[in-house]
Amino acid sequence: MPIQVLMPALSPTMEKGNLSKWLKKEGDQVKSGDVIAEIETDKATMEVEAADEGTLGKILIPEGTNDVAVNTPIATILGDGETAADADKAAEPAAQNKSSQSAPPAAAPEAAEAKSAPAPAQHAPEAPTVSAAADPDIPSGTEMATITIREALRDAMAEEMRRDPDVFVMGEEVAEYQGAYKVTQGLLQEFGDRRVIDTPITEHGFAGVGVGAAMAGLKPIVEFMTFNFAMQAIDQIINSAAKTLYMSGGQLGCSIVFRGPNGAAARVAAQHSQDYSAWYSQIPGLKVVAPYSAADAKGLLKAAIRDPNPVIFLEHEMLYGQSGEVPKLDDYVIPIGKARIVREGSDVTLISWSHGMTYTLKAADELAKDGIKAEVIDLRTLRPLDTETIIASVKKTGRAVTVEEGWQQNGVGAELSARIMEHAFDYLDAPVTRVSGKDVPMPYAANLEKLALPSVAEVVEAAKAVCYR
C-alpha cells in the first residue's frame, strides 16, 4: 500500500501552512530522513522529511500552494513493486486512507481543538482533604528537660541519624565549625565526616547534589546558613525536589529536609532578612514547617526527616537561644500538618507561627488585661495548612487577626483570610485583619527595622479593632 505523506504541523497550534518548495520530484528515490519538501508559516519554515523508503509516487499538492491544512496528504511514497496507479488509488479517499500513521488524519485538527477547549461539563475532581494526626500523648509523670531550640534541633538530627544510616547532614560550616549558628554542634564528633559534610559555598550546587542523593534513596538534611541564600538554590528545591514525584507518575520521590534560619534576624538589612514562608508554602509537592517552641522544633524536625517528601523547615535565628520544655521520651515525633491552640479564648482568634508567636502571645497577655480573651493558634506547619483548626476557632470567636513577619501581598495572612472567608464567612463579626512586615526591604537602622517588623502594639490594636473596642 502506498504511504501518504501528510502536511505536518510545526507546533500544536498550527492549523495550516504554505507548501513552498518540493525538493524531490515524482519518480525520485527517497529514504528515511531525506528532505523532500519545505513548508512555511508566518513564524517559521520547516523541512518535510521522508519517514519511509521508496519512490516518490505522486505529488498531490504542488509547490507554491498556500494555506494547506495540517494533515492533508501532500504526496505518496511507493514501496517495492508499487506503481503510480497505486498512488492514485491511495490518493482517492484521502481522509479514509491508511497512511503510515494510524490516527485518521482528517480528524486530528478537530481532536487537537477539542483538547484545547474541553467540554464545559468536565470539572476537576475534588482536591483531597488532609487531616493530620494529633500530637502524641505524653504519659503523665514524663520528665521534662529545659533546653534551647538550638539543642532541640540538634537532638532531633542526632536521634534520627542514630536511627537511620541513610540520614546525613550537609551544608556550609555544619561540621568542623560546628554550625554557623551552632545548630549542628557535636554531630561531626559523633557521626564523622562521612555523614556530616562541610560543603563549599555553593548553594545551588549542593542543593542539587542533595536532591540527587535523595532521588537515589538517601535522606539528606541540607542546611542553608540562612534561607536568604537558598534563593540561589530555589530552582533545585522547586523544579527538582517538589515536582519530580508528580512528573514521574509517582516513581521517583525525594525524602529531603532543607532547613535553616528564615526571616529577620537583627540588624542584618534587606538581603539577610527575608521571610520565605509564603514563597515555599505556595508549592504543591513541598511540606513547609515553621515551629515556635522547643518541643515542636524537636518533634517536627524528627517528623520532617522521616517524611518521604521534601520538607522546608523554617527556623528563626531569634528563637535559637530560647529555652523550652521538651519531654524526655525515646521517640518524640510530632505529626506534620497540625496547628496547636496555644491559648484558649472566646473573643478573637490570633493566628501566627515561628517568631511571629512572640508578638502574638505578648499581645494576648495585654488583651487579657483589658478583658479580651484571645485564642492563639500556632500554625507550626504552613503546608499542608490545618484549615480545620483555624475554621473551628474562628467559628467560635467570630474574629481573626493574622500575624506574620513577611510581606502582606500574597502572604500567608492573605491565604488565611481567604480560607476564613470561604469557610466561615457567616460566622465573622468583623473583617479578618492582617498584621505583617511592612512593604519595604528590611532597613538596617535600628529604629527603622523596628518599624518594619510587626509589634505587640500592632497586634493588640488589630485585635481590639476587630472586637470593636
Added chain:
Amino acid sequence: MAAPKKSAAKEIAQDKAGGASPSNVPPFTKEQELGAFREMLLIRRFEEKAGQLYGMGAIGGFCHLYIGQEAVVVGMQMALRDGDQVITGYRDHGHMLACGMEANGVMAELTGRRGGYSKGKGGSMHMFSLEKNFFGGHGIVGAQVSLGTGIAFANRYRGDGRVCLAYFGDGASNQGQVYESFNMAELWKLPVIYVIENNRYAMGTSVTRSSAQTDFSKRGVSFNIPGEQVDGMDVRAVKAAGDKAVAHCRAGNGPFILEMQTYRYRGHSMSDPAKYRSREEVDKVRNDQDPIEQVRKRLLALDMTEDDLKSIDAEVRKIVNESADFAQHDPEPDPSELYTDVYR
C-alpha cells in the same frame, strides 16, 4: 555584543569520512556491531515516528529529537554495567531507549497517555525508570548535572561501586551549577562521568557564539578533572572512551569529562526554523559521518547482506509502529489522577 568573528564551527572528526576506520579506534566484534546497529536504528526510527506524530498533533508541547546523536548513548551504555545510573536533560528519548526502557511507554508518555512512563504527567522531557536506573529526563538546562552529581554522591556514600552518567549539552555547559558540581565531584571524588553532548548548537546559538572555551573537554581543568574529546559519531570511539572513563570512576579517582562531538540533524525542537545553519552543513555531516551508516558499512564489509540489515530495520520499524499505535489508542489518564503523586 560584537565579538571577533570566529571561523565556522569546526568540522567534527575531520578525517573520518564514510566510516573509514581510523587505526586508533578499537574494533567491535560482529555481535557488538549488530547490537549497536539495532539500538541506533531503533532510536532513529523512534524519533522519526515521534516527529511524524508531532506533525499530526498527537504529541503536544515541546519535542526534542535525538536524530544524529545516536552513537553517543548507545556507545556509552555499552560501557556500563548493571546498577550504573543515567540522568540527562530534555533531549532524552534516545537515552531511555538505550537504557532498555520500552518504546511503548516512552511513546505513550509523548502522547500524554496513562501507559506512559510517567502516567502521562511528565511528557517528552520528564520520564524516569527506577527499574532501569534512568533518573530523567529534566527540563531545566543544567539541573541534571547537580542531580547526577548527587546520585554519584549516594554511590560513594554507600560504597556500592556504581557510576552515574550525567549527560548535558554544549549549551548547559555554560550554566553556573555545572561548575559548582564539578568542584564538589572532584573534591569528594564522586563516581560521575560528565558526558557533554556537543552537537554544536545550543538551540540556535552555535558554540562559537556562546562559549569562550569551545574545547569542552577542558571545562574541568580548573578543578583537575580529566577530560577527552571523542568522535561522537563513531560508536566504537564512544564505547572506548566510556570504558576508560568508567574505569577511572570505578577505581575511586573521581569524575571524568567526555566531550562527545556530535551533531543533531533536526532542529532544536520541532518548531525550530533552523535559520542559523545551512542545509549544506547538515547534509555534509549526514552524508559523511552518519553514525548508523558507519556501522552499516562495516557490517556489509563483514558477512552481512543488505537483506540481513533490512530485516533488522523491519523488526525495528515494527516495534516503533506498535508503539505509535499504542500511544494513540491508550486512554488519557483518568481524571482522578490529577491529585495523585503530589505527595507520598
